[in-house]
Amino acid sequence: MECDDYQRAALRTARDKDAPDEFMHLVLGLVGEAGEIAEKVKKLVRDHDSDLAMLDRDDMAAELGDVLWYAAVLASFVPAWVHIIFGVSFAALGSVSPRLGSWYSARRLKAMGS
Numbered sequence: 001m002e003c004d005d006y007q008r009a010a011l012r013t014a015r016d017k018d019a020p021d022e023f024m025h026l027v028l029g030l031v032g033e034a035g036e037i038a039e040k041v042k043k044l045v046r047d048h049d050s051d052l053a054m055l056d057r058d059d060m061a062a063e064l065g066d067v068l069w070y071a072a073v074l075a076s077f078v079p080a081w082v083h084i085i086f087g088v089s090f091a092a093l094g095s096v097s098p099r100l101g102s103w104y105s106a107r108r109l110k111a112m113g114s
Contacts, residue, residue, distance in 0.1 A: 003072075003082040010072040023077055030070035037063045 015022055040060065048054040075082055 003086060006068070007072040007075060007082045010069050011076060013069075014073045017076060023074075026070055026074050026077075030067065030074060033063060033066040033070060037067070 015025070019025075037060065040056070040063065044050060044052075044055055072082055075085055078085070
């Protein structure tokens with residue numbers, strides 16, 4: 001599945017973009033889902049001495065999926081396709097890692113036909 005396909009599917013399951021306070025609803029939903037991930041990690045630290053072997057990976061994957069859903073739908077308010085946001089984020093990683101940035105720039109130029 002391509003990331004834009006995921007975004008299209010997420011948008012089909014979302015409320016109407018023009019629904020009252022929809023942007024705020026989505027932001028709060030994203031923060032809530034991220035908070036659920038933090039809560040699970042807090043309990044892992046508290047109850048299992050941070051032993052990652054005790055992490056419920058299926059549950060964590062489901063929570064991360066919820067975060068992705070909110071992010072994909074929120075991107076429509078920018079408006080941007082998720083692949084554009086990934087590209088911007090990836091370019092920012094290049095500014096942190098010059099080697100990665102050079103690789104990304106070369107690929108982008110190639111994709112643009114240069």
